[in-house]
Amino acid sequence: MRKENQHKRKYKHHNLPHWDYPERLQYITYRLWDSLPKYQLKELLEKAAIVPKERRRSYMGHLVEEWVHNGSGCGILTADDVFPIILENWFYHHKKAYDILEWVIMPNHVHLLINQYYGYALKDVVESWKSFTSRRIMETASYKQAVANNPDFVDSVWYPNYFDRMIRGSNHKANTRQYILNNPVGLRWGQTTVQTPQDWPLSSATEQWKELVNFPPEG
Numbered sequence: 550m551r552k553e554n555q556h557k558r559k560y561k562h563h564n565l566p567h568w569d570y571p572e573r574l575q576y577i578t579y580r581l582w583d584s585l586p587k588y589q590l591k592e593l594l595e596k597a598a599i600v601p602k603e604r605r606r607s608y609m610g611h612l613v614e615e616w617v618h619n620g621s622g623c624g625i626l627t628a629d630d631v632f633p634i635i636l637e638n639w640f641y642h643h644k645k646a647y648d649i650l651e652w653v654i655m656p657n658h659v660h661l662l663i664n665q666y667y668g669y670a671l672k673d674v675v676e677s678w679k680s681f682t683s684r685r686i687m688e689t690a691s692y693k694q695a696v697a698n699n700p701d702f703v704d705s706v707w708y709p710n711y712f713d714r715m716i717r718g719s720n721h722k723a724n725t726r727q728y729i730l731n732n733p734v735g736l737r738w739g740q741t742t743v744q745t746p747q748d749w750p751l752s753s754a755t756e757q758w759k760e761l762v763n764f765p766p767e768g
Contacts, residue, residue, distance in 0.1 A: 574650070574716035575665050577675060578726045580658035582705040585621035596652075623699060624656030628691035632751055633762040634682050635659065645675060651729045653752035656736075660729045662716070671713060679707045730754045 622739055625631050632654050639661070643649050648664040683706040686692050696702050716722045733749035735742065746754035750761060 550650050551707075573665055574722060575663055575671060575712060576714040576716060576729075577661045577663065577671075578658060578713075579675065579679065579711040581622050581624075581626065582708050583702050584657040584708060601766055621656045623695035623702065625689075625691040625695050626654050626659065627656050627751060628689070629761075630689040631686055631691050632758075634685045634689075635678075636758065636762050638678055638681050638685075642674070642677075644744060649753075651726050651753045653729050653732050653749070653754075655732060655751075660732060662722075662729060675711045675713075679711075683707060 567636075626635065627723040635654060639649060639652065646666050646669040648662060648666075649661060653660050663674075665674070686706050692706070714725075716725060730746040730752060733743045733752065734746065736749070737743070741748070743749050746752060749755070750757035752758075
């Protein structure tokens with residue numbers, strides 16, 4: 550990941566607004582390619598179209614997040630041969646390009662709260678995560694099985710673009726942290742249902758994940 554001195558501040562990419570400011574807390578979400586089928590996306594867009602224009606983006610974001618949270622798609626991100634790739638890549642740049650405050654890996658999407666360093670544009674950070682992990686994930690047995698079961702998944706891992714939200718105060722920060730950590734509550738993990746954030750091993754709510762990866766994160 551290259552250090553550059555240019556931050557785009559407020560801009561649009563693939564019709565989504567982004568905020569790229571240095572030394573700010575950023576809440577970031579990105580997801581698997583098949584986490585939102587085209588037919589469902591069309592239905593969500595139709596629902597969002599009936600709300601006032603000024604509320605449309607936030608309402609659409611809520612609809613998408615609600616759908617994705619329910620676990621659509623192949624859900625390979627929590628597979629044993631996939632999640633270590635994501636974690637190792639995130640923490641390789643931790644304390645170098647950003648600080649990771651909170652994170653969670655869900656079956657078909659991820660959430661992070663990071664402190665963005667000066668000189669590392671947010672778009673470059675996220676694209677670095679996605680491009681590196683895509684190459685590695687495509688080599689896994691879980692990905693190859695997903696491709697075999699869904700031809701539309703071929704040559705794709707991550708859905709284009711990402712969602713970010715700049716943190717605007719202490720309450721916003723606290724609510725975001727709580728949202729990230731509570732994301733897995735209610736999901737099935739193995740033979741049980743996740744009752745508390747600490748029951749989910751793939752998040753910053755617990756240190757269980759350190760026993761599941763070969764690369765020990767520093768810091």
